[in-house]
Amino acid sequence: MARDLKKFVNPRFIKTIDLNLLRRLFERQPVDKRGLDIALFDCTDGDVRKDLLEFFSGPKGNFPKGLVADLHRIAELGTEGGMRLLLEQAERYDITIAPPRDSGGHPLPLDPKYVALLTFLDYRDVFDAACDLTMLEARASLLELAGLGEGVEPRLDELAKAAFERLTKEMLARELQGDYCRVGWYEDDDEINIVVTYGATITVLEVIEAQKETLASFQPIGHAVLSYSPMTGRVKVGGIAKANKAELAGIFATTMLGRSDFFAGADSRNLYTLKHVERIGLGFAFDHAFDRGILRVQIVEVQADGIATDSRTGEEKAQWSLLARDGKGNALARLAEISHKLVFGPDKFRLGHMTIRIHFATEGAKADKVTVKIKPPDTAAFKRHIYEGRIMELLKRNGLCHERDITEAAAAAQ
Numbered sequence: 212m213a214r215d216l217k218k219f220v221n222p223r224f225i226k227t228i229d230l231n232l233l234r235r236l237f238e239r240q241p242v243d244k245r246g247l248d249i250a251l252f253d254c255t256d257g258d259v260r261k262d263l264l265e266f267f268s269g270p271k272g273n274f275p276k277g278l279v280a281d282l283h284r285i286a287e288l289g290t291e292g293g294m295r296l297l298l299e300q301a302e303r304y305d306i307t308i309a310p311p312r313d314s315g316g317h318p319l320p321l322d323p324k325y326v327a328l329l330t331f332l333d334y335r336d337v338f339d340a341a342c343d344l345t346m347l348e349a350r351a352s353l354l355e356l357a358g359l360g361e362g363v364e365p366r367l368d369e370l371a372k373a374a375f376e377r378l379t380k381e382m383l384a385r386e387l388q389g390d391y392c393r394v395g396w397y398e399d400d401d402e403i404n405i406v407v408t409y410g411a412t413i414t415v416l417e418v419i420e421a422q423k424e425t426l427a428s429f430q431p432i433g434h435a436v437l438s439y440s441p442m443t444g445r446v447k448v449g450g451i452a453k454a455n456k457a458e459l460a461g462i463f464a465t466t467m468l469g470r471s472d473f474f475a476g477a478d479s480r481n482l483y484t485l486k487h488v489e490r491i492g493l494g495f496a497f498d499h500a501f502d503r504g505i506l507r508v509q510i511v512e513v514q515a516d517g518i519a520t521d522s523r524t525g526e527e528k529a530q531w532s533l534l535a536r537d538g539k540g541n542a543l544a545r546l547a548e549i550s551h552k553l554v555f556g557p558d559k560f561r562l563g564h565m566t567i568r569i570h571f572a573t574e575g576a577k578a579d580k581v582t583v584k585i586k587p588p589d590t591a592a593f594k595r596h597i598y599e600g601r602i603m604e605l606l607k608r609n610g611l612c613h614e615r616d617i618t619e620a621a622a623a624a625q
Contacts, residue, residue, distance in 0.1 A: 219286040220267045224324055225260050229311055232328050233263070236281060246275045281331070288341055289327040296341040297330050304337050343395040343406035346434040346450060352592055353436075354456035355482055356474040358444035358464075365403055365439060365467035372396065374466040375405075382458060383409050388433070401442050405463070407435040407451075437463060438595075445482075446474055447595070478613075480589035485562040487610030489555035493547045497567070497609050502601055504572045509540025511582070512566035515550070520558055532563060540568065562587075569605065571598055585611055 234252040237245050251262055267274075274282075288297060298321075301308050310318040311325055330338040365371075372394070380392040389410035397404040411433035415426055435451035437459060446463065448456040457474070464473035488495045497508035516529035533553075535546035542565075546553065553560055564586040571579040583593040583602060591606065593599075606612050 219282060219289060219324070222264060225264045225267065227322065227325075228328070229325060230256065230259055232325075232332060235332055236328065237275075237278065239281065240275045240277045244275045244277065246278065284338075284342070285324075285327045285331050287345060288330075288338070289324040291323055293341065293345070294321065294323040294326045296344050297326050297337060300337045300340040300344070301330070301334065303340070304334070306334055306337060308334075339393070339408075340395055340397070343408070343434070344397065344404075346406055347397075347404055347436050347438065348595060353447040353449040353595070354453075354460070355445060355447045355589060355591070356457070356460055356479045357476070357482060358446065358468075358473045358479070359470070359476050360473075361444040362441060363444055363468055363470075363473070364441045365463075366469065367396070367403070367467070371466050375462060378462045378466060379407055379459065382455060382462065383407075386452065386455060388412070401440055403439045403441075403467075405437040405439075407437070407459075409433050409435065435459060439463065439467075481613055482589050483585050483587050483591055483606070483611055484613055485565055485585065485587055485611065488565065489562055492555070493543045493553070495543060497605065499605060501608060502605065505601070505605065506570040506572050506578055507540070508570070508605070509568040510542045510565060511538060511540060511568050512536045512564075512584075513542045513546055514563040514565075515546060515553060515555075515560045516563040518558065518561055527557070527561075529561075529563065542566075564590075569598070569602060571601075588613075 230252060234249065237247070237249060237252075240246075247262075247266055252259055254262075287293065298308060308321065308326055308329065310321050312318055327338075330341070376392065376394045379394065380390065383392055384390055391408075391410045393408040395406040395408070397406070409432070411431045414431060417424060417426060419425075433450065435455075436447075436449050438447045439445070446460050448460050451459060460474045461471060465471040495510075497510075499505040499508055513535050515533045515535075517531045517533075518527045519530050520527050533546060533549055535542045535549055537545045555561060564584060566582060566584045569581045569583065571581065573579050579598070581593055581598055581602065583591060583606075585591050585606065591603075593602065603612070
């Protein structure tokens, strides 16, 4: 969240923003809670901007609560990346975002803050869709499940969507998340993306109001995200309580795929492995020659677990761990220094997790860096964005992804 509103509503913003849009933003608030007299906007341009600058330079406690909430949402999309999402969604809705004009009537370049404010006020569906997509990009901690088959296309008719929304709303109500539920549906190449906006747990805070201490309660917004790839048969779920992630995947399987058990196979979470690294040993290095856009891959953290086999159950359990970090990407070498006789295998050691940093070439001088934590059997944690496909290909080509036998998986579920 853009926590410091004064960085958003700064002097440049006040100097350049369309005053009619800002006036309408204030008019959204109750008359007695606007914080200033709307008649201010009837003054000359220079006087209005001067008074607004003084208002926003004052204590944030004087800002109307509704205005603060609106500005937080607008600030989230008032960036170059946010403008890109807004313009993409505007095109999807067949809406043209007209640029502002100068005093001579000539169009000005589109400004991210202007686009965010305009769409918030005039094209709420566009704004909400862009907000949903920022949630999809931001999620790093996802439950990932492999289905019982590949190439299984979901039903996307209105009846199936309504059933998904109804069951999801029932689940949220049962978990005391309130009865608000808005579902956004987005197709992106070979993935179906769903964003469920709901009321998160009510928060109670001690606040000062009218020079008195009091309690205020509010219900923040939560965003659950679900992405399904028919090609791979995998689903990813995040943004909701851990106990409900698998349930949401089950609701999707029931309503959209017609198979309630699709993500309930015995090996549905057996997705990632570090066995290949263990076989090669502490000299392992990533091969990324297949992707010229990857400049280098650093191994910045590894954990080796000392394991023992339970004689009664035959289950392997970690008894203790060694953790090695190296910002220069030599964590495996550091691990070798910690324990000269470290050997991987039964009743010896296994890798608990590995964290890597991938450097992607960009048009600028500075590379984009993405940190990925691989923790078998089911976790590859990183922000899901434009590099996701290339990251997954890197993991697959270097033996960190389990190759599943779909026939066996389906047979095991029967």
